Amino acid sequence: MNRLESELQRLYRLPSTAAPGDVRALVLELGRPADWEALSRVWRGVQADLALPAPAIAVSGSDGLQLWFSLQAPVNAARGAEFLAGLRARYLADIAPARLRLTPPAAELPPVPAEQPATGNWSAFVAPDLAAVFVDTPWLDIPPGAEGQADLLARLESIRPAAFDAAMQGLQPGDAAAAMPPATLAPASGDTPDVDPRRFLQRVLNDETVTLALRIEAAKALLARS
Secondary structure: OOHHHHHHHHHHOOOOOOOOOEEEEEEEEEEOOOOHHHHHHHHHHHHHOOOOOOOEEEEOOOOEEEEEEEEEEEEEHHHHHHHHHHHHHHHOOOOOHHHEEEEOOHHHOOOOOEEOOOOOOEEEEEOHHHHHHHOOOOOEOOOOOHHHHHHHHHOOOOEOHHHHHHHHHHOOOOOHHHHOOHHHHOOOOOOOOOOOHHHHHHHHHHOOOOOHHHHHHHHHHHHHHO
16 A cells, blocks of 8 residues: 555545445535635535534546545535535535535545546645635646655544534534624624624514525524524
8 A cells, every 4th residue: 555545545545344324525516617715615604613624635537626625524415415515604604505515425525636538637645735726627637646645644633523524513503603704703784782682683683695504504593592
């Protein structure tokens, strides 16, 4: 087993003791077209807001950029899907669903690095400071070096079970205020901020300039307080 295979095993491969349907790798892809400015909100947010280690960044080899999350302990696919859906609601609510691919089942994971049969281009892991370079062409024309790919993965850490559980809690729909962009959190008018939670959530719910996903989260939070 070479270094690249060892790193892929360390981060993403299931142990022999895993139950059927378990996953360790969770992949969030944004494409058609690729958009690092939007996807970087997730990459930065999981570190700053949820205290998680940085996920790997990959070019899909076709039309997307990906974030690869590594779990130290496997979870069932439904819980993995819930995590990715929470990230989407928190950071990518303004992105059309057709541009997103959330991939928890191991059988559906696209291998990286790998050649794409239709084009001959390659998927590959890339460094954070190079992700923006691949927005227009999210692929490599030649195979990436195995040592370079291994070096990128060697810097990454898996999400520990306690950290994953805490992140799942932080992504619960009732946490509507945390999901609001800064502009939305500003007082509507006057010199005194409106800090009453119910009135704040009602304002968000009634504001048609707020994305639909966040208005739905505000509605759920209001229902929970009823």
